[in-house]
Amino acid sequence: MKVELQNLTKIFPSRNKKSNEEVVAVSDFNLTIPDGKLVGLLGPSGCGKSTTLYMISGLQKPTAGKIFFGDEDVTELSPENRGIGLVFQNYALYPHMTVKQNILFPLQNLKGADKMTKEQMHERAYKAARLVQIDELMDRKPSELSGGQQQRVAIARALVKMPRVLLLDEPLSNLDARLRLQTREEIRRIQKETGITTIFVTHDQEEAMSISDVIVVMKLGVVQQVGKPQEIYDNPINLFVAKFLGTPPINVFDGKVKDGALYIGEEKVLDVGKVNDGRVFVGVRPEGFVPAEDGALTCKLSNVEVMGRDVSIVSSNKAMLSQTIRSIVDADYKISVGAEYVKFNLKPHKVFLFDEYTEERIYFGSQSAPTPIDEEM
Amino acid sequence: MANAKEKVKGWFIEGFVKTFIVAWIWQTFCVKWVWQTFCVKWFWKAFCVNILYKKFDSYKAWLYLSPAIILLLIFTVWPIFNTLRMAFWERYNMLQEIGGTLKFKLGFKNFVDVINYPRFIQCLKNTLLLCVLTVPLSTILALVIAVCLNSIKPLSRFLQTIFFLPYVTNSIAIGMVFEAMFNIVGYKTPEASVGIINTVIGFFGIEPINWINQGSAYWANITVLVIYIVWNALPFKILILLGGLQSVNKQYYEAAKVDSTPRLRVFTRITVPLLSPMIAYVVITGFIGGFKEYSSIVGIFGEDMQAVGGESLNTMVGYIYDSLARNQQGRASAAALILFGIIFIVTMINLGVSKKKTHY
Known part of the structure; x- marks a missing residue:
């Protein structure tokens, strides 16, 4: 099912009745999600991503804007009529029911033409359980399951009534690190197998990057960038997006452009062509550094971490704005032990310039603004 | 001798504990909630602390406990004992008891x-x-x-x-x-x-x-x-x-x-x-x-x-x-x-x- 959000806005009234301060949780959200895609809403806490999800689910009413499922306007529909499956952050499994009863519960609510016989319900429940691989746990209570198993039961319960859209609220945040990796693969697999349009919320960029078809980066209720994970990583639209995606994070320098050349500190590091002179923020991805004897950027070496496949060089520079400069270079490169300084050349396509005031991206050379996602993808 | 003393102490504790378990159950039905909430709670607290810390010799503990103990003995423990006693005494009459010498036969006549x-x-x-x-x-x-x-x-x-x-x-x-x-x-x-x-x-x-x-x-x-x-x-x-x-x-x-x-x-x-x-x-x-x-x-x-x-x-x-x-x-x-x-x-x-x- 295609999901379309048009100018979606949510404003919460102020708690303090005297002041008229309002909290804008989501502001003017526009997004079209093609059928059968896995979409990650990504942003720091308090950026309105959960609110957006709850508005899509219908548990919260938008202040303005419209929501379409396919061509149907569902903005005024209550959650039960939207045909959505929702997985809560803490799963909200009914503790007094067995796994089977939990999964059967949504089916037993069906009325009228959708009403099913007991056999049909069991068949559907077991089908959903098999899909998430919990069919052997059907007679247990939720308290007798591990976090990952509970998570799967919650997904099965959401899937069993064949929702048009599946919504997951921070699906992995209650799991430990190992289980998280495993479960996110699982979510991806389930989504692929069912082909249900799925929207999930996360604050973990790695999680979003690894399984989403499309990522929506949000900040303070405003959508920053929408795109495929790799595209957003390679071509961030502003400093916030650049900083938010990527581990290790992007290295940010204070720089300036003068006569078509980019300077970090006093050093000229790149030719940038037609860019207006002035101060800029320079973002360089860790893999954008190339150590070289005659490198343009000189950094004070503080540590070299060997990680097998590649080497992480931790260094510092006067013009840097992050804590340290962390660059990842090929393990073939042998750095001379005891060296005090290391020199880098920069890969132009891994260097991003941002306006000093608006923090918007400045494109130079062969760089160009990202194209909006097309509906077919 | 020390052994015997221990034994007596053991009986004492056991007897007390049993008595108060019975008292605890009984007073739930018999005594007003004031008793329940205050006396019994205080008493239990003090009593348990006393046993746990083995301060039986300490007169202070008994001194502090005494108001609760006395009230409980009079209004909870004694009535329970008395109820049990009177229920099984045939033809019991309080006046006769006050009179002194009469012995009562034990039996189930009252229940019948x-x-x-x-x-x-x-x-x-x-x-x-x-x-x-x-x-x-x-x-x-x-x-x-x-x-x-x-x-x-x-x-x-x-x-x-x-x-x-x-x-x-x-x-x-x-x-x-x-x-x-x-x-x-x-x-x-x-x-x-x-x-x-x-x-x-x-x-x-x-x-x-x-x-x-x-x-x-x-x-x-x-x-x-x-x-x-x-x-x-x-x-x-x-x-x-x-x-x-x-x-x-x-x-x-x-x-x-x-x-x-x-x-x-x-x-x-x-x-x-x-x-x-x-x-x-x-x-x-x-x-x-x-x-x-x-x-x-x-x-x-x-x-x-x-x-x-x-x-x-x-x-x-x-x-x-x-x-x-x-x-x-x-x-x-x-x-x-x-x-x-x-x-x-x-x-x-x-x-x-x-x-x-x-x-x-």
């Missing part, structure tokens, strides 16, 4: 007498009837009211206070108000003046009913009592259930909403199971309270505990009280033990059922 006494059977019937009618009714009503109170925002504080009022009001006073409400002056005479209840049901075209006056029917009396007892028992139950409701995670309801669950099903399949520990507690305490019903009947029907010319509405506790008043301590004690037995069995059944049905 009590059970064979028709008035006691009537009391038992009244008590059981009231219990069976009021406990489910008040629990269901309390549940419904608690759910309603929980789901409304405006005035909820105010309404909570209203519903809690009976709890802090004297039951005899309420009984008298009920009497006035149900009373009919000059029944079946032209100048009859009916109470407010009859006036209200008159609006629906129902003839005034003789609830509590001379010649009133047994079912009418019981109806009045049930209304009174249910109303009086509501606040405590609402309080407990409301507390339980407020601790239920809201997400269960959101999940149910997403799954388009009808309201009634949300109530029966989610709210009630999640509240089951509180419901079990309310039912058990309700039954215990129901078996001890007494003051409500006195409040409405006076000390005769019956409508003039009507069937006796006396209860078990009332019977015990009457027997004592007639200087039949043996029978009273035997009846008290029977009541204890009934409450004990009912509570055990309740616990057994709730263990199966309750989700913790």
